[in-house]
Amino acid sequence: MTVLDIDRAGRVYGSGPLGVSALDDVSLRVRAGEFVAVMGPSGSGKSTLLRLAGGLDRPTSGRVRLAGRDLASLDEAGLAAVLRQQIGFVFQEANLLAGLTAAENVALALELDGVKPRAALAGADGLLGSLGLGAVRGRFPAQLSGGEQQRVAIARAVAGGRSLLLADEPTGALDALTGESVMGLLRERCAAGCALVLATHNVRHAAWADRVVFLADGRLAGETGPAAGPECLLGSVR
Amino acid sequence: MHGYGLKTEFEAATADVWPLNVGQVYTTLSRLERDGLVSAEADADGQKVYEITGAGRDELRRWFETPVPREVVPRQELAIKLVFAMRSGMADVAGVLQQQRLATVRALQDVTRLKATAESNGDLAWLLMLDGLVFQAEAEVRWLDMCQARLAREHTAAGRPPQRAGTAEPAVERSS
Numbered sequence: 001m002t003v004l005d006i007d008r009a010g011r012v013y014g015s016g017p018l019g020v021s022a023l024d025d026v027s028l029r030v031r032a033g034e035f036v037a038v039m040g041p042s043g044s045g046k047s048t049l050l051r052l053a054g055g056l057d058r059p060t061s062g063r064v065r066l067a068g069r070d071l072a073s074l075d076e077a078g079l080a081a082v083l084r085q086q087i088g089f090v091f092q093e094a095n096l097l098a099g100l101t102a103a104e105n106v107a108l109a110l111e112l113d114g115v116k117p118r119a120a121l122a123g124a125d126g127l128l129g130s131l132g133l134g135a136v137r138g139r140f141p142a143q144l145s146g147g148e149q150q151r152v153a154i155a156r157a158v159a160g161g162r163s164l165l166l167a168d169e170p171t172g173a174l175d176a177l178t179g180e181s182v183m184g185l186l187r188e189r190c191a192a193g194c195a196l197v198l199a200t201h202n203v204r205h206a207a208w209a210d211r212v213v214f215l216a217d218g219r220l221a222g223e224t225g226p227a228a229g230p231e232c233l234l235g236s237v238r
Numbered sequence: 239m240h241g242y243g244l245k246t247e248f249e250a251a252t253a254d255v256w257p258l259n260v261g262q263v264y265t266t267l268s269r270l271e272r273d274g275l276v277s278a279e280a281d282a283d284g285q286k287v288y289e290i291t292g293a294g295r296d297e298l299r300r301w302f303e304t305p306v307p308r309e310v311v312p313r314q315e316l317a318i319k320l321v322f323a324m325r326s327g328m329a330d331v332a333g334v335l336q337q338q339r340l341a342t343v344r345a346l347q348d349v350t351r352l353k354a355t356a357e358s359n360g361d362l363a364w365l366l367m368l369d370g371l372v373f374q375a376e377a378e379v380r381w382l383d384m385c386q387a388r389l390a391r392e393h394t395a396a397g398r399p400p401q402r403a404g405t406a407e408p409a410v411e412r413s414s
Binding site (some may be wrong): 041168182184186203206207208209212214221222223224225 | 336337340343344346347349350354372373374375379380383386387
């Protein structure tokens with residue numbers, strides 16, 4: 001099932017001769033359970049693509065459909081509701097609320113979906129436990145390591161069974177091994193059926209994806225096809 | 239330990255990435271014995287059993303304490319290909335870069351999948367080897383990015399628009 005369908009989307013900032021094209025005729029489809037990484041140099045359009053996918057910005061041409069629904073057909077309230085229910089965001093900074101514990105941060109996302117506080121907290125506990133974060137549930141963000149904070153932020157982003165996860169450099173400030181554990185967690189969410197789009201500069205992290213899509217100057221500049229399988233590689237090292 | 243036992247243990251410890259020729263193992267052991275780094279005694283079946291000597295331990299310690307030498311100028315087909323792509327005018331340099339980037343990222347995806355399996359099997363030796371391959375591939379991709387950025391800057395400095403990957407614009411030409 002296609003979760004995200006970006007269909008020939010373009011985004012021009014400004015107008016007339018001063019208009020700057022940030023994204024030009026880009027199409028991208030992401031299925032449930034699929035992990036797509038978007039790579040490209042600074043200014044290549046990665047963040048613009050993610051903003052369009054997440055409804056934070058609207059395309060000036062083309063369409064963005066979420067679970068078959070054209071985001072342009074929704075009014076502000078309808079859009080906000082769809083985005084809240086369907087999409088989780090993970091950014092470079094975990095942005096947890098300092099006055100709330102890890103579990104309360106996750107529970108807040110569920111409460112915004114209309115879950116009663118007690119049930120939300122129980123749901124948050126269950127989710128943190130399933131993500132291997134049960135031990136930190138009662139800690140405040142300042143008491144968590146960078147990697148733990150980011151994993152709690154991912155728990156918050158996926159709480160409530162969102163179908164699409166959008167991640168913009170979620171491992172930026174983390175060391176290599178901690179970054180890898182965050183990628184492992186994102187990968188697990190895909191195995192659980194979530195669609196994931198990761199924008200990153202880090203090719204090691206992009207390599208966790210099923211497909212890697214390259215942007216250059218706002219346009220698609222190639223993509224890795226389906227995996228060739230480890231045999232071709234093993235031939236060269238084993 | 240017998241020579242054959244050494245071979246199998248070495249291969250197991252290095253996750254079979256570095257297979258040894260058994261003849262080479264015995265040649266090396268004889269040389270080590272000649273240099274006093276190992277001693278050998280025949281067992282009941284007349285097979286040689288090797289043991290490391292004090293001098294051998296000193297040599298081993300030195301080996302641990304010395305960094306592995308880097309190849310000073312590794313053979314780089316890719317670098318040569320890029321240089322000729324630029325000079326010949328026969329190839330789309332951005333296309334060459336992008337094609338290589340895609341191939342390397344694809345290989346990196348494969349290694350990353352192998353790592354996930356190694357991790358769940360607790361295969362530490364294999365995992366370390368795979369990590370090495372990951373960082374080598376990453377280095378290559380970052381180098382390709384650097385090449386592309388440098389070429390783009392040269393184009394801009396020459397008053398030409400930067401080349402876009404995959405387009406059929408003529409390659410950077412250098413009059414020689």
